[in-house]
Amino acid sequence: MRPVWMERPSVASHVSKAAVLVAVCLLVAFPFLVIVSTSLSSAETLDRTGGYVVFPTSLDFSAYEAILSGGIVTRAVLVSVGVTVAGTAVSLVATVLLAYGLSRRGSFAHRTLLAIVLLTFLFPPGVIPSYLVVKELGLLDTYASLVLPTAVSAFNVVIMRGFFMNVPQELLDSARIDGAGEWRVLLTIVLPLSKAVLAVIGLFYAVAYWNAFFTAMLYLNDTAKWPLQLLLRTYVLGGSTLGGSSSFDPGGAASLPPVQSVQMAVVVIALVPILCVYPFLQRHFATGVLTGAVKG
């Protein structure tokens, strides 16, 4: 007799699984639907529904027009894309080099360096010490301040180090016998075998850079350098229409889109880029996150 998991599933089993999957998908998709629908709704629709819309009766793009028309958001998107791309590249290079060094037994002071890396897990730097270091390094109000203070994550180093340690030693030995140096071993043997972990760690870094607003608030003085997330934060937290909570407008102004629509449009704008990137990296995700989960 075959074990139960090898039996052919019954129709009832298929149906129940499908029902559960559909329910879960709906649970995930429904908030997205509400967000998109609300962002496309007029003030009248919002008034009628009490604030959240599932199916808009008519499409109103005024919230998107208001956000995107002035060029501020466009500029912030460019800043965010630039910081995310450059930051992810810097972080990956730094993390790969550090993790590779720490993964090679016998490399110089690797135990001490590993202990220092792990120490940042236990004692993360506070806001003010970080600010003081950035200031002393002359990085205030520069794009570098959005990247360098968070360039290396100890967590990602540990994950990547674990992956590198699982690369068969025999491969590395044979490369060395053929005359390869450490750089060649890293670039032609280790990294090509580590695409999965590179993709996942790269995604971790990219999402972190894309979502970061606090470092920008802390280190930047010029609002023209603000990344998207900090800008969007003012829309979401301000709770005001685009005219502003205290803007003085004695003569009246054009009718402004409702707050709720603007907030939801902002959420959509923030979500879209990551949604575009995620499917291409998703296939690496399972491999990457399982790295180090089971220690052989």
Place this chain on the structure above:
Amino acid sequence: MNQSISRRSILRSALFGASAVALGGPLLAACGSSDSGSGGSGSGSPSAGSGPVDLPSYRPARYVEPDLPGTADGVQDGYLRFPSQLQRSVEELPTDWERLTSLVLTYDPPPPAAGDNAYWTAVNERIGGELAPTIVPQADYREKFNAVMAGNDIPDTVLLTGDQLTMPRLTELLGARFADLSEHLSGDAVEAYPNLANIPTYAWRSARVNGRLWGVPVEQQVLTNVMMARVDLLSSIGVTPADVKTTDDFTDLCAELTAPQSGRWAMGPFGPTMMLLFWAAFGVPNNWRLESDGTLTKDWETDEYFAAVEYHLELSKQGYFHPDFTGFTVTQAKQSFSSGTTALYMDGLAGWRGFIEQERRTVDEIGVMLPFAQPGSDPVFHVSSGIFGITALRQDDPGVLQDRLRLLDFLAAPFGTEEWFLLNYGVEGVDHEMTNGLPVLTDKGIEEIRTMFKFIGAPPGVMFSGQSPEWVEAQHAWESAVIPATIPDPTVGVYIEPVEDTTGALQAVYDAVADVTAERISIDDFRAITQNWTEKVGNETRERLQEAMG
């Protein structure tokens, strides 16, 4: 800024930062560093000198006679039409300066960058230099402020809001980093800056710390939070806001307004600090009450406060609040009121104008409730400190400070002046268009102007609306009716070193108010929490306040 790097400088900074964090705030770092600015005016103990200096003299500067005059105690001037002739209020501006850096907060998205902002360029051209504010989202202002202070990276002007003015070791911070402006502003000295002399006396109280003046107030209407009403819904049941004079009237009104079967309730959420009209109804002290023997009593130490809470609970039990009111966000609460799902709504007074101008409502649709009282009693109404914050100046030579004060004088130009018009309407054809004699902001103007310079310096507010003179009349009438019923907070302008964990203990009470009004805890539990506040920080705070008040 010195950007040279050395191992020692990084270590020293890191140690200052670590000390500040360990001691619960950035001020140790802010005050402990030895390289505190450049001598000049204002260094030294903030309590230096004998007795408190006089507050700046109040010299009203009306460039246009108001149609509805205000009063010195808080009723704003009202204007029903736009002035036909604007006047220049600032003839002479500093010449020996290039850039004024500022740290301010914003509730709005930031304006376009300087090079892409015609408004910003026009203001800079008019004043002959560059205004360069660092704009920080309001929610993050505390962190940014603390970091800037710890880094001793002080801009020329810094906005200190209520959050900063109640922080530990405020007096040391002011003495170490900011200029004592007493000799420039106290008494009649303020007359050198006519537009600053136009700021009412009540607003200056909070700028005087330990007897010295440390900043220029950014004035804010003393009547802050109000209960707005859907006048059209009240009219449908034959009631006007003025008809509600007692708590019994209010209870009856709620009963008539509430119709769950029609999807309508009397009220949405009020929040722990927004039960203003209930406090008014039961005569709750404004923060503290100064007793005849000179002692202070905190509002939640009075029976009146608990009576107000019980009244809220009673209305809640009757079902007069929206069933989801405890989970409402501010936006939802406003939306419910706007759509008529709820008929009464607490918000800032500025919210009324927002409904009229931005949502194109009329005063026949949206109005404001007058305070009411228990039968046989007179209502009271709480007034705020009358400021949004104060603008403090970094320590520098007296001449430089005078130049900066003249720039603040420019920014405080009142209604009816060319400067005010430029600061509020920017460039014609770009930021505004003249339509029927009224300047109407364009979308570009809204985006460029926002709150750019208003939190560096601003004139006292006035009421004017090209769209709705009716709103000006209605709000002026409302303010005129309410101001005589106001009671002050006796501790405004009294600065003490906060007792340890004051913020946490206060928050515990505010959370408890939310819990008790949502019936998550009993009134006895709530009373126990307030008593815990009294024992933990209240008694010590009271003693310090009483000592400071003499």
